[in-house]
Amino acid sequence: MKFDVNTGEFNGNILVNTDIKEWSVLYLHANDTNSETSWYPNGYDFEIKWDGYEPPAAEVNMDQGNNTISFFVQDYRRQGQNLIFKVTPKKQMDNTEFIQ
Numbered sequence: 001m002k003f004d005v006n007t008g009e010f011n012g013n014i015l016v017n018t019d020i021k022e023w024s025v026l027y028l029h030a031n032d033t034n035s036e037t038s039w040y041p042n043g044y045d046f047e048i049k050w051d052g053y054e055p056p057a058a059e060v061n062m063d064q065g066n067n068t069i070s071f072f073v074q075d076y077r078r079q080g081q082n083l084i085f086k087v088t089p090k091k092q093m094d095n096t097e098f099i100q
Helices: none
Strands: 010-015 024-027 044-050 060-064 068-073 082-089
Touching: 044 060, 068 082
Parallel strands: none
Antiparallel strands: 010 082, 024 068, 044 082, 060 068
8 A cells, every 4th residue: 555645546356255244445545634634634535456457336335424434345256356546636626716
């Protein structure tokens, strides 16, 4: 796993063991009361992939809480494969940006 303190990007991979029937949990400093330790004050984008492609929803259960992302691989065919994840902070909109 790798966390970039300059950008807030968090990358990693997890070797799947479908014999484990518990959720994998990533703790994020998204809603931290101390703004100096909040890495994702504007939210974040979360991606998961199997060797470069996104898994179908039926393969991975996900739950995103305030400061956590939990996921559980339910497809036994993924045993021994690497689940690659990436967390990227959302940028704060400035006064020149707008949503159409």
